[in-house]
Amino acid sequence: MSKYWSSIVNRTDPYVPGEQINDSSLIKLNTNENTYPPPESVIKAIQDEIGESLKLYPSPTVDELREAIAKAYDVRKENIFVGNGSDEVLAFSFMAFFEPGVTIRFPAITYSFYTVYAKLFNIPYEEVRLNQDFTLNTHSLFHSEGGVIFPNPNAPTGILLPIEQVEEVLLHNQEKVVIIDEAYSDFAKESAVPLIQKYPNLLVIQTTSKSRSLAGLRVGYAIGSPELIEGLNKIKNSFNSYTIDRLAMAGAIAAMNADSYYKKTTAKVIETREWLSEELSQLGFHVLPSQANFIFISHPNKKAKSLYAQLKENGILVRHFSKAAIENFIRITIGTKQDMITLLERLKIILKEKSTW
Ligand SMILES: Cc1ncc(COP(=O)(O)O)c(C=O)c1O
Structure with a gap:
């Protein structure tokens, strides 16, 4: 608390992102970044943009990137808004529509940034309970007074x-x-x-x-x-x-034109996810x-908190x-198949140690 802070600062409860530890010996599987790098074409587009033009402001309407996104999704440029990561797009959306x-x-179990924005903008919220199997109960989202938000696939469950059912939620919230x-x-x-x-x-x-393997570039869109x-x-x-600088714009346009590369990396992530899920079962x-690039797991003989700590030690x-x-x-x-093999080996050792229940 400080006497200099506004009431807005006093009511915030900021989001705490996953640890960003700079240690290349660590296998980092905590913030859902893509395990594969962006394609060469994206890196080259960013490099090509570095030059004198940086003295000029970027386009405030982001037309070229919006056109590239519109083309990739078969919609019109007027259907696209671009922001500094989807977190910024989410924050603007809370302000614009709620x-x-x-x-x-x-x-009730979802991306924890939603409560942060709701508190920041003084928007009351109801956290609706999930079904026992962590699926969404769509009826509980019908006829909301102020609007609805949810991730699909949900985070951190990964369930789609x-x-x-998405359409039913829309049909029952048309206002x-x-x-x-x-x-x-x-x-x-x-x-959707x-x-x-x-x-x-x-x-x-x-x-x-x-x-699209570009968490470091900060480009999200609606x-x-x-x-x-x-x-x-x-x-x-x-x-x-x-909100979008020249380098980010150049990189994101190249990324929108690299579908064949991303189709391959996405297919590899999905294949590894399915294989790992089976091995862990x-x-x-x-x-x-899971229908995402992460899985959400628990074990009957081991507390998750100690699994987390023991994996970190390892x-x-x-x-x-x-x-x-x-x-x-x-x-x-x-992660990569090799990362996941290492993960399984270490988990097998951890599970053999005395139970922590
Ligand atoms: C459900 C969900 N939405 C949005 C984001 C934010 O992504 P970014 O701001 O990197 O676009 C994340 C990041 O982990 C997320 O898990």
């Missing part, structure tokens, strides 16, 4: 809500905005993007941080009706006209069915959340 004092809904955070949808069977043509209240948010995109632009332009782990960093409903799970980002 009203202070009017209750919104999201799942089938598109028919309010429904935001679907699709940070991981490229690792899943389906996306085609539904934006039918539902002007649907905003789908995606990112280049996960399937896809929705021109009406929603205009609302987002009004907020952005009341905040910062230039055989070790007695409960593995939630050079593998995973994520543990202390929230009661999920405190017995750890989240593991899918």
Whole structure:
């Protein structure tokens, strides 16, 4: 507390990102970055942009990148908004579409940034309970007073809500905005993007941080009706006209044109995820069915918190959340096949040690 802080600072409860430890001997599986590097074409595009043009501001309307994204998703440029990572797009969306004092809904187990934004913008929220198997109970999201937000696949469970059920949530919330955070949808069977043509209240948010291997570049985007995109632009332009710098813009455009490379890396991540899930099940782990680039697991004989600590002692960093409903799970980002073989070897040794229950 400080006498110099505004009431806004006093009511914040900032998000704590996963540890970013700079130790190349550590296998880092804690923040869902892509294990594969971006393609050469992206690195070259960023390098080519380094020069005299940096003395000039970047485009405030981000037209070229919006056009590249629109082409990749078969929509129009007017359907696209771009921001500094999807976290920024999410923050602007809370401001643009949710009203202070009017209750919104999201799942009780979900991306922990949503409560942070809600508190920051004075938006009350209802955290709806998941089913026993961690699937979403769509009925609990119907007729929300202030709007709805959820990730699909959900984080940190990795579970996908089938598109028919997504559409039911939209059908039962036509007066309010429904935001679907699709940070991981490229690792899943389906996306809600085609539904934006039918539902002007649907905003789908995606990112280049996960399937496109560019977490360090900070480019996220929203896809929705021109009406929603205009609302987002009004907020952005009341905040910062230039959220995307020239290098990020060049890299992201190249990334939008590198689909064949990303199809291959995504397929490898999915293949490794399926193989690892099976191997872990055989070790007695409960593995939630993931459609993302991470898995969420627990073991009947070992506390998740000690699994996390023992893996860290053994050079593998995973994520543990202390929230009661999920405190017995750890989240593991899918790495290379070799990383996953090392993970399994170390887990086998840890499981043989005396139980910590
Ligand atoms: C569900 C979800 N949404 C959004 C983000 C933010 O991604 P970025 O800001 O890197 O685009 C993350 C990052 O881990 C996430 O898990």
